[in-house]
Amino acid sequence: MRWANKIRALTALGLFSILPCTAQEMLEGLHARGTVGFDFSSNSFTPVNNTLGESSLTTPSSFFGGDFGMDISGIVKDPRFITFDSNFNFQRGASSVSELGYSNDLLGGGISAHILPASHCPFDVFYQHTGADTSGSIFGSNTTITQFRAQWTINLPSVPHLVFGYSDNSNAVNWADSLSNAGYKQSDWSAQANDSTLEWHWSAGFNVGKLDETSLGGLDFGSGGAREDYRTLNARAYRRFWADKAVFSTDVRDQHYSYDFPGTGTSTSDNFLLSSSLQVQHTQKLSSHYTYYLSHLNEQNNFAATSEGVTILNPPTLDTQGVDAGVSYQVAQPVRIFQDVQYDHLSPLSPTAESETSLFQSSSGVAVTKRWRGFDLSGTYTGVMQTMATNFSNRGNGWSNNVDSRVGWGNVQKVHLTGDYRYEHLNLVQEIGGFSQFNTYGAQAETTRFWGVRLSGGMDRGKIDLLSISGETKRAYNNYVAQIEHRRFHLSASRGFNDGSGLIFPTALTGQSSFFVPLPIAQLISTPLLNLTSRSTGINLLGRVKRNLELDADYRKESDLLISSTQNYRLWEVRAQYRIGRVSIDGGVGNLRSSINQNDSLSGLGINRYWFRIRRSFNLF
Numbered sequence: 001m002r003w004a005n006k007i008r009a010l011t012a013l014g015l016f017s018i019l020p021c022t023a024q025e026m027l028e029g030l031h032a033r034g035t036v037g038f039d040f041s042s043n044s045f046t047p048v049n050n051t052l053g054e055s056s057l058t059t060p061s062s063f064f065g066g067d068f069g070m071d072i073s074g075i076v077k078d079p080r081f082i083t084f085d086s087n088f089n090f091q092r093g094a095s096s097v098s099e100l101g102y103s104n105d106l107l108g109g110g111i112s113a114h115i116l117p118a119s120h121c122p123f124d125v126f127y128q129h130t131g132a133d134t135s136g137s138i139f140g141s142n143t144t145i146t147q148f149r150a151q152w153t154i155n156l157p158s159v160p161h162l163v164f165g166y167s168d169n170s171n172a173v174n175w176a177d178s179l180s181n182a183g184y185k186q187s188d189w190s191a192q193a194n195d196s197t198l199e200w201h202w203s204a205g206f207n208v209g210k211l212d213e214t215s216l217g218g219l220d221f222g223s224g225g226a227r228e229d230y231r232t233l234n235a236r237a238y239r240r241f242w243a244d245k246a247v248f249s250t251d252v253r254d255q256h257y258s259y260d261f262p263g264t265g266t267s268t269s270d271n272f273l274l275s276s277s278l279q280v281q282h283t284q285k286l287s288s289h290y291t292y293y294l295s296h297l298n299e300q301n302n303f304a305a306t307s308e309g310v311t312i313l314n315p316p317t318l319d320t321q322g323v324d325a326g327v328s329y330q331v332a333q334p335v336r337i338f339q340d341v342q343y344d345h346l347s348p349l350s351p352t353a354e355s356e357t358s359l360f361q362s363s364s365g366v367a368v369t370k371r372w373r374g375f376d377l378s379g380t381y382t383g384v385m386q387t388m389a390t391n392f393s394n395r396g397n398g399w400s401n402n403v404d405s406r407v408g409w410g411n412v413q414k415v416h417l418t419g420d421y422r423y424e425h426l427n428l429v430q431e432i433g434g435f436s437q438f439n440t441y442g443a444q445a446e447t448t449r450f451w452g453v454r455l456s457g458g459m460d461r462g463k464i465d466l467l468s469i470s471g472e473t474k475r476a477y478n479n480y481v482a483q484i485e486h487r488r489f490h491l492s493a494s495r496g497f498n499d500g501s502g503l504i505f506p507t508a509l510t511g512q513s514s515f516f517v518p519l520p521i522a523q524l525i526s527t528p529l530l531n532l533t534s535r536s537t538g539i540n541l542l543g544r545v546k547r548n549l550e551l552d553a554d555y556r557k558e559s560d561l562l563i564s565s566t567q568n569y570r571l572w573e574v575r576a577q578y579r580i581g582r583v584s585i586d587g588g589v590g591n592l593r594s595s596i597n598q599n600d601s602l603s604g605l606g607i608n609r610y611w612f613r614i615r616r617s618f619n620l621f
Contacts, residue, residue: 030074030621037615039065039092048595048604067091067615080118086111106132110147124151142174160195186211202237229258242280250276265303272296285330295320319347334370339363348391356430360387365402379405386429396516398429412454415447428468433519437465454485469519471504473530489543495536502530533561548579565598587612 044060069089076082088109108130115123126149133142147169154162165188172183188209195202213226238249252274259267275293282288297318326340340363349355365382382402389395403423410416421441428434440462448454460479466472478497483490503524539555552575560567573590588611595604 029079031072032620033071033617034620035067035069035615035617037067037091037613039063039067039611039613041065041609041611044608046606046608048593048606049602063092065092080116082113082115083117084111084113106130120155122153122155124153125149142172144170144172146170160193163190163192165190165192184211184213200237200239202235204235205233207232226262227260229260231256245282246278246280248276248278250274261303265301267302268300270296270298286327288327289325291322291324293320293322316349317347318349321345334368336367336369338365338367351391354390354392354394356388357391358389361385374409376408377406379403384426386427388429394516396429396432398427400424400426412446412448414449415445417443417445419443430516431469431519432516433521434468435465436467437463439463439465452486455483456485457482467519467521471502471527471530472524473500473502475500475532488545489541491541492539494538496534498532498534500530500532502527504530528563531563535559550577551575565596567594567596568604569594582617584615585613 040063042060042062044058046058067090069087069091071085071087073085074083076084086109089106090108091106108128110126110128110130112126113124115125126147128145128147130145131143132145147167149165149167151163151165154164167190168185168187170183170185174183186209188207190205190207192205193203208231210230211228213228233252233254235252236249238247240247253272255269255271257269259269261267273293273295275291277289277291279289280287295318299315322342322344324340324342326338328336328338330336342359342361342363344359346355346357346359348357362385363382365380367378367380369378371377380403384400384402386398386400387395388397401423402425403421405422406418406420408416408418419442422438424436424438426436428436440460442458442460444456444458446454446456458481460477462477464473464475464477466474476499479494480496481492481494483492504527505520505523506525507523536558537556539553541551541553543551545551553573555572556570558569571590571592573588575586575588577584577586579585590607590609592607593604595602
């Protein structure tokens with residue numbers, strides 16, 4: 001392993017830290033806690049196909065493993081001077097059939113320290129290094145993770161609250177098939193400040209750092225890999241006015257990113273956003289809000305021309321401004337009306353191509369909330385009008401409707417029933433005839449009346465219809481769930497059905513200007529490529545049979561019917577854990593089967609596994 005030398009060093013440090021010859025006159029409150037365990041697991045992997053059967057190529061394997069962990073914490077001289085906590089851990093084995101890895105080796109260690117924790121200027125440091133090997137029937141990998149963080153905080157009464165930080169992280173994943181290696185190294189410097197001045201509360205943060213991609217796929221960049229440098233600035237200030245009836249806030253964000261790709265070129269991105277808002281509670285019934293924002297986005301690309309003659313274009317600079325204002329008024333105790341208007345102005349993408357330059361949106365509605373004869377009723381209606389304009393002086397208009405309602409009755413001591421309905425239809429103003437529509441409803445029931453348990457169940461049904469320049473997709477779903485809750489167990493079951501279909505235009509429209517041009521809906525033709533039928537089932541049981549014995553069982557099954565194939569997935573697993581003092585014993589058995597049937601050709605994988613584990617925790621001193 002690449003991390004072997006570093007782990008040996010960590011091991012040595014861990015052993016030296018517990019030697020009796022440690023300077024006891026400097027260390028106080030030293031505590032050492034550990035855990036040791038033994039594992040055994042047995043697996044069998046069976047290819048699934050309709051030629052060889054499910055048992056002719058079964059590959060069995062067994063693993064003996066275990067784990068050992070040590071945690072040492074203490075105080076140097078005085079708890080107000082230095083406190084520390086170190087850890088060392090090793091483990092081998094796996095504990096779930098649903099994991100992709102089946103023989104896991106993990107070796108790691110680290111330390112954290114708090115220096116002058118009770119002072120006005122505490123300093124915290126953290127370091128952790130972990131390496132893991134995973135080998136399975138499909139993939140094997142070696143992963144190394146290193147984390148380092150340092151933070152210095154200044155809490156002085158005469159200056160703002162300041163926090164300075166530095167972090168350095170790296171992650172390297174080396175697959176058994178080296179074509180899939182990946183890794184990165186990232187370092188970040190940060191400074192944060194916040195304070196209150198003249199009743200203004202403000203905060204600001206600045207980050208500067210870099211991210212190096214050490215490898216990607218089969219490419220090993222080494223020291224000259226792909227690199228990202230960044231600078232970010234965030235600031236916010238707010239103040240309350242008029243006896244706390246009004247709040248004004250402003251936010252600023254400025255980001256700069258620079259990308260350097262080896263042998264290809266560079267790219268830079270600058271993003272600036274300014275927003276200010278005012279919220280006013282005029283009276284108990286009347287409130288309003290106002291917002292202004294400004295956005296600037298600029299990108300520059302400098303890439304070498306490819307052998308295929310492909311040229312990377314620089315996107316135009318995008319400047320956007322917008323205002324938003326809204327008012328809400330409580331007409332009566334159950335009735336509230338509201339109005340919101342929003343206007344956005346965008347810079348044109350090109351003087352020779354049509355693009356959106358402005359969007360006006362007005363949302364008006366009414367909301368009702370009332371309790372009537374034991375029923376809790378609530379509903380909201382919103383009407384949305386949109387007007388869009390382009391740089392060619394063309395305009396488009398659209399009107400949309402939204403309804404959201406809910407009703408509840410009863411109490412959980414007997415039975416509590418709820419139902420909800422949602423309808424949302426949004427017309428696409430830039431694609432005449434296009435829309436998105438959601439039509440959903442559901443019901444739930446809950447009671448604690450029987451046998452000292454909580455019974456609950458519900459159903460959720462809906463239809464989704466999307467029509468745009470890409471075509472039309474439709475989906476209908478039905479979901480059902482039931483639960484039984486008791487102080488000793490929790491049982492839940494779910495069932496889901498999904499059916500989807502789609503239509504496409506015979507001639508692609510994506511390369512054409514679609515502004516205010518009616519979609520040729522009459523030309524839509526059905527395509528089986530977008531058909532999908534899915535069925536899923538799930539059952540989970542979590543129980544505490546006795547005070548020291550816990551059981552957990554899972555069952556999941558899913559079937560997806562596509563145009564030319566059927567995909568099936570099934571998993572069941574049973575786990576148990578028993579505790580005796582500081583000793584814990586757990587084990588389990590499970591089975592996973594996944595298959596794809598395409599044109600009467602079956603392929604897939606079946607996995608059987610059982611495992612046993614025993615652990616004991618202890619205190620050394």
